Each structure stands twice: as C-alpha cells, then as structure tokens.
Amino acid sequence: MKKLIMPGDILLSRPIRIEHTIVENGKTYATVLGVFDDEKTSFIPLEGLWYPRPNETVIGIIEESKLNVYTVNLNAPYKGIIISKYARDPIVNGDVVEAYVKELDKTGTVVLTRPRVLHGGKVLYIKPAKIPRIIGSNNTMAMQLSAGTKSSVAVGMNGMIWLHGGDTDLATEAIFKITREAHISGLTDRIGKMLGASSAEAQPSPEAHREA
Amino acid sequence: MSKKESKDLMIDGKRLDGRNPDELRSISIKANVIKNAMGSAYIEWGMNKIVSAVYGPSEALPKHTGDSEKATIKCRYTMAPFSSLEEHGRPGMNRRAVEISKVTSEVFSNIVLLEKFPGNEIDIYIEVLQGDGGTRAAGITCAAVALAMSGIPIRDIPFAVSVGKIGRTLVLDMNKIEDNYSDADVPMAINPRNGELTLLQMDGILTGEELSRAIEMARHAGETISRIQRNAIGEQYGQIDA
Numbered sequence: 001m002k003k004l005i006m007p008g009d010i011l012l013s014r015p016i017r018i019e020h021t022i023v024e025n026g027k028t029y030a031t032v033l034g035v036f037d038d039e040k041t042s043f044i045p046l047e048g049l050w051y052p053r054p055n056e057t058v059i060g061i062i063e064e065s066k067l068n069v070y071t072v073n074l075n076a077p078y079k080g081i082i083i084s085k086y087a088r089d090p091i092v093n094g095d096v097v098e099a100y101v102k103e104l105d106k107t108g109t110v111v112l113t114r115p116r117v118l119h120g121g122k123v124l125y126i127k128p129a130k131i132p133r134i135i136g137s138n139n140t141m142a143m144q145l146s147a148g149t150k151s152s153v154a155v156g157m158n159g160m161i162w163l164h165g166g167d168t169d170l171a172t173e174a175i176f177k178i179t180r181e182a183h184i185s186g187l188t189d190r191i192g193k194m195l196g197a198s199s200a201e202a203q204p205s206p207e208a209h210r211e212a
Numbered sequence: 213m214s215k216k217e218s219k220d221l222m223i224d225g226k227r228l229d230g231r232n233p234d235e236l237r238s239i240s241i242k243a244n245v246i247k248n249a250m251g252s253a254y255i256e257w258g259m260n261k262i263v264s265a266v267y268g269p270s271e272a273l274p275k276h277t278g279d280s281e282k283a284t285i286k287c288r289y290t291m292a293p294f295s296s297l298e299e300h301g302r303p304g305m306n307r308r309a310v311e312i313s314k315v316t317s318e319v320f321s322n323i324v325l326l327e328k329f330p331g332n333e334i335d336i337y338i339e340v341l342q343g344d345g346g347t348r349a350a351g352i353t354c355a356a357v358a359l360a361m362s363g364i365p366i367r368d369i370p371f372a373v374s375v376g377k378i379g380r381t382l383v384l385d386m387n388k389i390e391d392n393y394s395d396a397d398v399p400m401a402i403n404p405r406n407g408e409l410t411l412l413q414m415d416g417i418l419t420g421e422e423l424s425r426a427i428e429m430a431r432h433a434g435e436t437i438s439r440i441q442r443n444a445i446g447e448q449y450g451q452i453d454a
Contacts, residue, residue: 004449006442007360008368008405020365022325029405031325031365033445046449047251047363049269077269077283077332108330129363183449 002037004046005030011043020045032129035183046183050076050128050158052101052110059123059156060112062095072097072112074158075125080110089117096123096162098154118154121164124172126179128159133182134175141178141188145171148195170195221378221390228390233383236373236433241354241444243361251362253444255354258387259344264355266362269332283329287317289338289351296343296388312348319352319372319401319410325365334364345388346374349399352411357441361448369445370410371437372401375426377418384429398423400430404438407431 005011009030015023020032020043030036034045052058060072060080070091072080082091082099091097099112126134134155135142146153150166163171174191181187221228231237237258246252249265272278277286289312293303305313320336336359338351352372360369376386377396391397396416402409409427418426 004446006369006445007366008403022367024367029367031367032363033360033449045363047361049363049365077271077329079271127363 001039002035005034005036005043007031007033011036012038012041016041018043020048045129047127048129050074050131052076052078052104052158054101054103056101056157057098057155058101058110058112058158059096059098059118059154059160059162060158061123062091062093062097065091065093070115072099074110074156075160076128076158078104078108078110080112082112082115086113087115089115091115091117096121098156098162118162118164121152121162122168122172124161124163124175126159126161126175128157130179130182131155131157131159133178133187134161136188141191144188144192144195145174148192149174221393222381222383227378227383229387233378233381234429234433236385236436237387239353239437239440241357241440243357243444243448249358249362250364251358251360253354253357253361255350255357257346257350257353258385259342260340260347260350261342262338262340262347262350262354264336264338264351264358266334266336266355266358266364268334269329269364270335272331272333278331278333281330282326283324283332283334285317285321285324285326285334285336287313287320287336287338287355289313289316289340289348291340291343291347295340312351315411315413316348316352316355319370320355320359322408322410323367323370323403324359325367328365343388345386345391346399348372349374349385349401352401353437353441357444360441360445368403368405369438369441370401370403371434371441372399372411373430373433373437374399375429377416377422377426382422382426382429384433396422398426400427402431402434404434 011028013027016028021028032045033047034043036043060074062070063073064071068084070082074080096118097115099115102111102113149171151168151171152164154162240256242254245254246265252265254263336355340347349372356369375398376383376394378394396418398414401411
C-alpha cells in the first residue's frame with residue numbers, strides 16, 4: 001500500500017539502504033516528504049534536492065571563464081565546471097549549456113563533460129524531485145511535450161529545463177501542470193489531452209476554414 | 213492602567229481569554245504560500261500571524277561564514293514595524309531579534325542533515341506580521357513546515373510551544389498579556405520522534421519539579437501541534453496514488 005511519508009516518519013523497523021532515508025537505532029526513517037510503497041519497499045520523494053550522479057544530463061548557465069575552466073551555475077548546492085579542452089563549441093559567459101556529469105569531486109564541485117551550447121529559447125527552474133515525471137518512463141512525457149508543442153525541450157536532472165521554438169508558453173504551462181500533479185496517476189493522459197486540445201484550438205478545423 | 217499582578221491573570225481557574233491552563237490557542241497553518249521560496253508556510257496561532265520561507269542550500273556568502281565540513285543555517289527572525297503595540301518602529305534586527313534568530317538557527321541545526329552540503333548555507337526567514345506573545349515558538353513551528361516543504365533532508369519536524377507560570381499554576385501557550393505579567397515563561401522546541409529538547413529558555417523562576425511538569429505539558433501539547441503541522445503538509449498532496 002502506498003502512503004504519504006513525512007520527514008522523520010518511520011519507514012521500516014529494520015535497517016535498509018534506500019535514498020532519502022537515515023538509519024537510527026536499527027530503524028529506517030525518511031528525511032524528505034515522499035510516498036512509500038511497502039510492497040515494493042520503494043520510496044519516491046515528492047520534494048527533494050538534486051544529488052549529482054555520473055552520466056546525468058544537466059542544464060546550466062556559464063557564469064565565469066578563467067584560464068582553462070568555465071564555471072557553470074547549476075542552480076544547486078554544487079558548482080559545475082567545464083574544462084575548456086572538453087568544449088568543442090566556443091562558449092561565452094551567459095550561455096546556456098547542456099552537459100553530462102563526469103564526477104563529483106571531493107570539494108563538492110561537479111565536473112561536466114560534452115557541453116553543448118543551447119542557443120536562444122528560455123530556461124525554466126523547477127524542483128529537481130519533479131524532473132523524473134517531466135521525462136516520464138522511457139522518455140514518453142518529454143517526447144509528448146516536444147511533439148505537442150513543436151518545441152525543442154532539453155531537460156536537466158538539476159531542475160533546469162530549456163525550451164526553444166514552437167509554442168513555448170503552452171510547454172511551460174504543461175510543465176507546471178506536471179509539477180503540480182506529479183503525485184496523481186494518469187498524468188501522461190491528462191497532459192496528452194491538454195496538449196491535444198490546445199493544438200486543436202490553435203489550428204482551426206478544415207470546415208471552419210472553408211466557412212470563413 | 214494600574215499595575216497588573218500575575219494573580220489577576222487567572223479568575224476562577226480560567227485565563228483572561230477563557231482558556232483552561234492546559235489549553236492551546238487555535239492554530240492554523242498553510243504550506244507553500246511563497247512561490248519563489250524552496251519551502252514556505254504561514255501560521256495563525258491565536259492572534260499571531262507569521263510567515264516563514266526557506267531558501268537554499270546555496271554557496272555560503274561571505275565565504276568566512278561557511279563551514280567546509282557542513283552546511284550553515286542562517287536564520288533571520290524579525291517583527292514587522294506594525295506587528296505589535298510595543299515600539300517596533302525601527303525596521304531590522306534589534307537585540308531580541310538577534311537572540312531569537314540565534315536560538316532558532318540552533319534548533320534547525322540539530323535536525324537538518326548538514327553534512328550533506330559542505331560549504332553551503334540554508335536561509336530560514338521568519339517574519340512576524342502580527343505578534344501576540346509566543347512568536348518565537350510559533351515561528352519555529354511555522355519554519356519547520358516550510359523546511360519540510362523545501363525538500364532539504366531533515367531528521368524530524370520539530371514543534372515549539374511555551375509554558376508559563378501564573379501564581380502557582382502552570383499555563384500552556386501564553387499570550388502577550390500573560391507573557392508580560394506572568395511569573396515565568398519557558399519556550400521549548402521538541403523533536404516529536406524522540407522527544408529531544410532542542411530549545412529550552414527560561415524567564416522567571418520555576419522549581420525543578422515545575423520545570424519537569426512544564427516539559428511534560430509541552431510534550432503533550434505537541435501531539436496537537438504536530439498533527440496540525442502534518443495536516444498542513446498533507447493538504448498539499450490531497451490524493452496520493454502516484
């Protein structure tokens with residue numbers, strides 16, 4: 001059975017190793033708000049921060065370039081760096097980049113590789129805990145967003161999303177709807193309806209066109 | 213006004229506002245009231261109206277305030293210039309606000325998993341819009357909800373409440389007039405999971421036995437306060453079937 005768990009609530013009376021939990025006196029407690037499924041022993045956080053893992057995609061904004069390193073603002077407790085030899089495109093301060101996490105070094109700096117400069121568009125900031133729902137299982141939600149709005153969408157696991165072209169206002173609206181309703185099932189269908197309905201409104205039917 | 217004495221504050225076993233000695237004022241909390249904050253909450257505790265917001269973790273600035281081994285909690289408690297009958301005309305921190313900010317940051321330093329964010333700071337803002345006694349306790353209770361909503365990992369959701377003494381009677385959750393004329397005032401913050409005290413201050417005089425009873429009263433009241441806190445958080449996620 002799934003139930004809402006608040007920070008400090010006991011998950012299990014035995015020690016298990018799950019993310020967003022702590023073990024005290026042989027018992028496992030949640031540290032963030034989330035949903036616990038006791039059949040699968042899985043804990044899905046509803047709120048939470050981003051912890052970098054190797055090979056994750058992130059979106060960031062170049063803050064500073066000095067000597068052979070670019071500093072990247074990842075809107076997180078960690079500062080990102082790109083070593084300039086890894087950068088194929090020319091990068092200047094203020095550029096939005098998509099990059100992959102190479103490692104988190106001992107000083108709490110995220111080393112990024114394979115940067116790609118994203119030209120134009122806009123950047124949204126959402127809570128990192130909602131990002132898996134924006135992507136969807138097997139990337140379905142992100143593809144649906146992209147197809148329904150004709151926008152290019154790049155999603156960073158750090159909670160930053162880049163949108164460019166097409167109906168970015170509709171895409172923004174859909175993303176905020178996903179963040180609000182992330183914990184309610186049937187979300188992909190609802191977003192599909194929203195995007196489908198809106199695109200039908202935007203493009204008048206052939207009959208309507210003939211009458212005009 | 214003639215000088216009040218503490219005995220005037222209790223008439224036939226009832227307090228001036230009609231409450232029993234062990235009765236809380238009405239409390240209501242609403243979570244997520246500030247869009248730009250990581251987590252936020254608004255509390256109405258009796259006549260107190262307090263808003264709280266949490267930001268971070270972000271790089272500790274100025275650098276020397278950071279700790280390379282763990283995060284730093286920076287708390288800012290302030291009363292709005294229009295919040296009470298007393299003189300609060302000068303905006304910003306006064307001696308009292310500095311003290312309350314310090315003890316509040318110590319309460320939250322005990323429950324946040326600070327070691328996960330070395331070199332960073334977590335900012336907790338508590339703004340009293342209307343004050344009527346017990347604002348530090350109400351502020352901590354409100355900020356705890358804001359912190360839970362922020363997604364910052366914490367060990368527990370603490371609550372705070374004050375217990376005072378009028379004559380020989382211990383009273384729970386004193387309002388402003390009781391606060392001014394009572395014989396003692398003991399604000400406390402408690403982690404409900406293990407009953408740990410993270411704040412214990414005392415104005416006035418209590419015996420050891422009275423202090424033990426005061427802590428017991430606070431723990432008992434905490435069951436109600438914790439339930440209100442949890443309901444405020446749960447309301448944000450009405451339907452759970454993800």
